[in-house]
Amino acid sequence: MSLLQWSKRWLITVLILLIYLLGCSLTLSVDRLGHHTEESNLSIHLVRLIINPVMLALEQNHHQLTSPEVQENVRSLAEEQGIQLSYVGLDGTILFSSDPSSQGEHIHLASALHYDLNHAGHANYGEDVVDMAFPVLHASDGIQIGNAIFTIPKAMVTVQPSSTLPYLVAGISIIIALILGILLLTMHRKIHKRLLSPVHILQHHAESILKGQYDKPIHYKHTDEVGELYAMFDLMRTEIKYLSEQRTKQEQAQKELITNISHDIKTPITTVKAYIEAILEGMCADKETLMEYMRIMQTHTDKTAQLVEDLLLHALQELGQISVEPREVYSGPTFEAMLGSFGHAVRLKGLTYETPESVPNVLIRMDTTRLEQVLANLISNALKHTHRGDTIRVHTELRADQFIVTITDTGQGIRAQDMPFVFERYFRGQSSPVSRHVQEGTGLGLSICKNIVEAHGGRISFSSKEGQGTSFQFSLPVC
Template sequence: MSLNSWSKRWLLTTLGLLIIIVLSILALSMMLLQDRNSGVSNLSLNQVRLKVNPILLALEQNHQHLNEQNIREVIRSTARETGVLLTYLNLDGKVILSSAPTSEGTQANLRKALHYDLHHATQAADGNDLLDIAFPVMDGPTGSQIGNAIFSIPQAMVTVQQSMTFPVILISALLLLSLILSLFLFWMKRKLDKHLLSPIHQLKQHAESMLKGNYEEKIQYNRNDELLEVYAMFDLMRTEIKHMSEQRIQQEQAQKELITNISHDIKTPITTIKVYIEAIEEGLCNDQETLMEYMGVMRTHTDKTARLVEDLLVHALQELGQISVETRELYSGPILETMLKPIEHVVLTKGLIYKGPNYIPNVLIAIDPTRIEQVISNLAANALKHTAPGDTIRIDMELESEHLNVTIADSGQGIRVQDMPFVFQRYFRGQASHAEQRVQEGTGLGLSICQSIIEAHGGHISFTSKEGQGTTFRFYLPIC
């Protein structure tokens, strides 16, 4: 279920519950109003007692003198002023005194006439407006009952109307609270749509745009909340994907250029070798010296082709993460001395000054001789590419902190500052300067291959350079 559908269902469910609450409140209000309009109210016995207390007191104080006419009139007068009708019975049910003198002397049915509580009095009234409530009349000195006083009192005089203030306030508060809660729910739904669902939908649109290859559109979010971090990370991801896409395009272009360059570089020596073979076949080599000269040229071009193929193979292994380095524990002296002899010959042949190491440390190291020779040859070839006749190429070796340090330095053109961060990247060949157009020769794989080989040996390679003053490469191999 989508977040939008969930929020709508949640809102509708909550609103349904609120409607039920509001309807219940309205039903309760109607019931209270009906009870009030129907006259149902609470009768108060205390109200009755307050009304009849003066009459009861007069009866108790004058019960022995009730045969006197003036006493009887005073009590009747007190009853009239109070607004009630009095009937005083003795214990056998005979009417002694009454607000209606004609009923005096009659005999009353005590079982039916006496109602000491309002509930029975209300039932006996049977809809009549007058309630007949009985109170015992006591003899003060002896504390014994001497009679019963029946008072006929209008219900309005003893009715306590139920207050509607609190129920009305409570119902109003509940209705207001329900209204506020409803408004709050709609506000929350609007806020959820605006500040959560809408930004998520916007992120979805950006993601779809990125899937189509459009990485240029920046993601904007102006609120400072949790989604700002999500947008920031998403935009960072967009920038990174854009950068990776650009790198992929550049890499594909570089690979195409690499194939083109290697094809050209391989074609040239093969063509040369083919020409010299045809010359030998046609008998143009009349003496041994000329034949050997031809063989030397063919060997040089064959070695160049072999190096190009080897670089291409190592590059392919780099791509697969399977560069082949098979180390063996060997002594460094004889191996490195053998590697340096061909380099010295090539350097001197090019008209440069060669300075070899004064001493080659003879220590036990874990080394793949073929690969390390490839590193030294690539670094030397790189030095030759950046130097001119009369420049110097220097190779030093020394022990340093349980490492064998190999240094290959030249006094050539150096590396431009803007090119230094990319020296060890594959396909990078630098920019040709006016003074040295040979900078761009090669495949751009040599230094990357050197780095991979040295790191596979557990070592490290680095360089220092200053434009116009030469370059120094150093690599470290751990000793056993």
Template sequence: MSLRSWTNKSLTITLLLLAGLLGGSLYLLSYSLSGNKEAPPQSVIHQVRLAINPLMLYLEQHHDNIGTTEVQTELNRLATQHEIGLAYVQLDGTVTFSSAALSPIAQDNVNRFLRYDMYSGQQSSGLFQIAFPVIDKNSQSQVGNAVYFLPEAKVFPAQSNYRPVLSFVIIALIVLCLALLLIFMKRTIQFHLISPILQLRLHAEAILKGNYEQQPTYASLNEMGELYSMFDQMRTEIMYLSMQRIQQEKAQKELITNISHEIKTPITTIKAYIDSILEGVCSDTDTMLEYIEIMRTHTDKMARLVEDLLLQTLQDLGQITVEPREQYSRDILYKILKPIGHYVRTNELNYIEPEEIPNVLINMDANRIEQVISNLVSNSLKHTSPGDSIRIDVHLEAGMLKVIIADTGSGIRPQDMPFIFERYFRRNPGSDAHRGTGLGLSICKTIIEAHGGTISFTSKHGEGTTFNFTLPLC
């Protein structure tokens, strides 16, 4: 069950229990305020009539003989049997009978007994009194008054305590359920909310300290479980970014070292040839032109290194500018490939130029495409030996202009293939012969994708590599 569902159900149960508690409390309050001691008038009179009925029946039948010992004895027996006091008063106010349980009644106090309702007040003896007229059966006329003195139990029937006790038991059970529910909620919140949050805090502190190995775990598949899952995903992402940052910093340091090494070598070579020229070692024009050609080669190499470094910086900033414009492909690619062929041949490799360049209209930034082709050819030169060949071909394929650069060099190792286009990646980094910045292919990919094309390669270790990229037609 999710924490939200559990919380909603617990809250609903708590509100229902509180409503029951409030209802029971209101019932007990109303019951206590009413006192529930005074029964309705009809109920009281009915109870009194039932209590005095034997006495009243006997009195109506024998009122003529009220003064005889036999009648008075029977009236005393009935009064004692039914726990009722009785006084018989003539119409002239004479008290002709008073039950044995009653105190003697003075003749001047007779009128105060002639009350025909139950609400005249309780007597000092704790008895309630009520007068009933005695009717003669033959003449159907009143012959006297019977004044009855009844204890409270006879007037007000005993009240049952069932409902108040039941209400109290229900309220007690509700309070007990609320207490158990609150204890359960406290334990649940502690176990499923507070403790997991404290654990997450410890994991967050570990991440802040650079410890990314502690993996947070949570068993339940609820909201907290989802939070733990997202936190662990964040931890993994931060760990990956941290490792990537460390690798990038290491690669940048290696880049600076490599570029320093790469630039130092041509600078040293150029300086040596300049010193030779100044010292007059070159005795003829041919030798001097040869020296100048060597210096130009090394100058071009330094220029490419500086350009790669600049492009890498722009790539980090997301500011590599590609400004394609519509132009025909044949003349532009011919101008780009012609000096490259000469450069390949000067490195003692066979250069196979394209048989024909399609003349189609494409959107192309000529300077950037020249950088791509130069980088790909330079990459081939690093992994070829004298006598190998580099072939460049251009043709149309599936509505795209496709440029192919293939060599018969050492090829790419299978374990290196997934990382070829990543920045700072260098094949055989321990070999001076293959030393490079690791930026060229990454820059090529960025430029080609900015043109809306794709770049890919195929290679077999020891047999050569083929790079190809496409440019969309207008």
């Protein structure tokens, strides 16, 4: 059932109940006019107001009722109130009375005591007085010690009915019914205006989002529950818009990645092919020229293999399946061998390559192949940001059960606006006027490094200052 249908049915039901309320009020008024009796107008509140002073004096002085002065005081209070009092013990003996002659007599408690005003009125039906009994309690422990029987003129405790009261009640009931009806109609209008209409508007916004239209803001002018719903819905729209933009950017980046890798792979393959054709055509006159051709082909083949490896790791990273198989090895000989293998490539570029004189020899659980890829990517990244004459320095140390490797270069550094995105996939930075070759590569290397290091339980970070160089650091837990 829709909210609109529910509100209509609710309104009809309440209106029917109001009509019943009005009918019941009129019926009650007519019934009160036709069945009014004198006993029904006796007021227990008036009784209590009249007897309270006498009851107070009796409870305070019950242990001294044998004293003539106390008896006279109580009789005077009863006479002032216009009533008569008989104080009866629990055995039915009259211990004190406004009529001294009745003191000492015995009464039948079951028939003489009337604690209920209506029963007392019926018992004294047709008489001008009513005999009303009240228990007398001990002041200290609250135990009943007797009963006080008051003989009170009915005229003193009878509430005279007003002939206009039933009509007044009926009039008030009609006014209340009208007010409730107006309130219900106002509530129905408010529900439609403040709840149903906003929900319909929100439905249109949801349909727009389903169609991919995320740019239209969602506003609501009231700060109530519906306003909070609108605010959350607009936050959801903003988040969906952001995710859609990110997905579009990622798809575009993937397309660019495929294009770049295709171009990067095509270039070395074309070069290798050209040199193979030259060899086949007999253009190598001597062994030295042949070896030079072979070295060039090897360089381009290594570059192609690295691109294919990056592409494979990227695909595995997308699937969350980069294979890391750590084994316990000693860091000293392992890292010395890995760092030594990069020296020739760095020096070939005309850079100074500094490695640690000794590597801390501790037991580490690591995948040697994957960590060699991390070092290769970080050193290759440093080569892209340096020029002939710069320095690439590798430092190793132990710190708080962590084996830490730091790779520092004195190159061009990273621009401040690029730093938040360094470890994101596909990000390659922007070319600076001084270094136009910074964009070389696929933009996957540092993302892959982060994934591999974290798979080993370590962390990777960097610091850089544009124009002064960059330092990458990663840590591995020691066994």
